[in-house]
Amino acid sequence: MTTALPLKKPDRPEEPVPAPPAAAARERRAARRRRSVREHLTAYGFLCAAVLLFALFSWWPIIRNVLLSFQHVNFATGSTWAGLANFEKLFGDPLLATAWRNTALFTAYALVLGFFVPFLTAVLLNEFRHARAYFRILVYLPVMLPPVVVALMWKWFYDPGPGLLNEVLRGLHLPTSQWLDSSATSLVSLVIVSTWANMGTATLIYLAALQTIPGELYEAAELDGANLWQRLRHVTVPQTRFVLLVLMLLQIVATMQVFTEPYVMTGGGPEDSTVTVMFLVYRYAFVYNDFGTASALSLLLLLVLAAFSALYLRATRSAKED
Amino acid sequence: MAASTRTLVRPAVLRTRKGRLIYWSVLALALALFTVAFLVPLYWAATGAMKSPTELAQNPPTYVPSEWHPENYARAWREMDLTRYFLNTVLLAGGAWLIQLAVQVPAAYALSKLRPRFGNVVLGLMLVTLMMPATALLVPVYLTVVDVPLINRNLINSPSAVWLPAAANAFNIYILKNFFDRVPDELLDAARIDGAGPFGTMWRIVLPLSRPILAVVSILSVVTAWKDFLWPLLVLPDPARQPLSVFLQRVAQDTPLNSLVAGLVMASLPLIALFLVFQRQIVAGLGAGSLKG
DSSP, X not given: OOOOOOOOOOOOOOOOOOOOOHHHHHHHHHHHHHHHXXXXXXXXXXXXXXXXXXXXXXXXXXXXXXXXXXXEOOTTTOOEEOTTHHHHHHHTOHHHHHHHHHHHHHHHHHHHHHHHHHHHHHHHHHHOSSSHHHHHHHHHGGGGSOHHHHHHHHHHHTOTTTOHHHHHHHHTTOOOOOGGGSTTTHHHHHHHHHHHHHHHHHHHHHHHHHTTSOHHHXXXXXXXXXXXXXXIIIIIHHHTHHHHHHHHHHHHHHXXXXXXXXXXXXXXXXXXXXXXXXXXXXXXXXXXXXXXXXXXXXXXXXXXXHHHHHHHHHHHHHHHHO | OOTTOOOSSOHXXXXXXXXXXXXXXXXXXXXXXXXXXXXXXXXXXHHHTTSOHHHHHOSSOOSSOSSOOTHHHHHHHXXXXXXXXXXXXXXXXXXXXXXXXXXXXXXXXXXXXXXXXXXXXXXXXXXXXXXXXXXXXXXXXXXXXXXXXXTTBOOTTSTHHHHHHHHOOHHHHHHHHHHHXXXXXHHXXXXXXXXXXXXXXXXXXXXXXXXXXXXXXXXXXXXXXXXXXXXXXXXOOSGGGOOHHHHHHHHGGGSOHHHHHHHHHHHHHHHHHHHHHSHHXXXXXXXXXXXXX
């Protein structure tokens, strides 16, 4: 989740323009032009490796994804145009609706948990005058763990028998759960893992945003008789509105691509309750070797995500205008 | 952040007896809750690895191992041949790191200071890729790696299949360029007058000034490569070349639980150590995307 890019207008190259007269000037201009050709070439030299790699692994794949969606991909005999056959196949797959439903549910749950929990955590931590470094390390520690490690660890914690979670629930005299083993709770269980592992990033970003709120605003609100709740609603939230919105959109884009947790922890089960869109893309491409249909599904996902990205761009732009 | 900064709660309240009582109880509650939520799972894994298989299977589980078997770590390391998979991971992460710096630093420098014609177009095209979620482009990038255009090579099972796509990272170029933009042009002019070429200027003047951002980019690239799972899973099908995350997932079913957990703990330790040492740079990296607008 490290994308962020309010597009800053790059500075225009500034040519120093001195204007001395006559032949000496012409001479100098010619020299500058020679130097400037060389400078441009040097600059392109500095850029060429990056441009080449972007072309190969970013720009061309973006275009190719669209092309592949309309092709039957075959390594041996070469690919052929397929018209809309891939999309027809896709929409004939009963799992497609399930995958979108699961992805939407995962994103929605992740939003409820992964959006409010970090914000409230940050608000709380910002009030503390002690142990701040400890809290910061604590919430960020899971972010540093490899996602596969997190998934395998939690798979063990979720064990309905000797697992940590049910043991804690029994200790608190609460009802235990089947967690990943029941299609009713599997998706929520994955959301809990993903939130546990990722909330540190959002918490620290919110914390930084909270620290930029001028204290006078709180004092002024207080003079107007605002209580704690009103100060939170009318000072804290509006002051961090931009960061909240940006992180919300980034989180939607990130969680809609969820793959590792279902792949490692549930394999899509039980009863397809954790089959996500990316999981289905993976299955089409690397289990069924049907790259065309996999690309068609990727394209659908890209279009949905692009809509959220466009919202994100609009949000950053309107925040600039404020 | 100074402790005196005004926040949501009124400072006067914190000076009253009741206010202080509430403050300390909320703090204690939060300390307990956060420790349980974030540290106990790690404790559970670190000690679980030291339990015997029978104790691990026991229901209800034990909070403290009844018998300690720290040698489980050494045995797990040996039996799973973790040396190989650590080295594989270091090779992938280290190579990705070096290639990213070698590609992204000159590119960002060119876009920021050398400013060739169409540089803005190139930057724009790079930034557009940030809008394209990487995972969703899995299939076309995979097919490109299987048969790289121009050189017609198949990179499957080669570490460059991980290194090269990692270098096409617009976020890093963007934050490097933003940093270079703040280096005053007068410094570069002075270097040029002293006879330094563009490379010498970058190497001797700009890079030493840019250590903070180089640290951020370095840590980001190493951590990302170490954590990566799906991409190495696809492009490194040869079990002998896989990094830790792919290896651990592959053997999870057939490994005794205590050995597996020991492996999980050991696979995380380098990143945890990295975090404790470079905490400031890592947190700085979070804000580097100029989220503040």
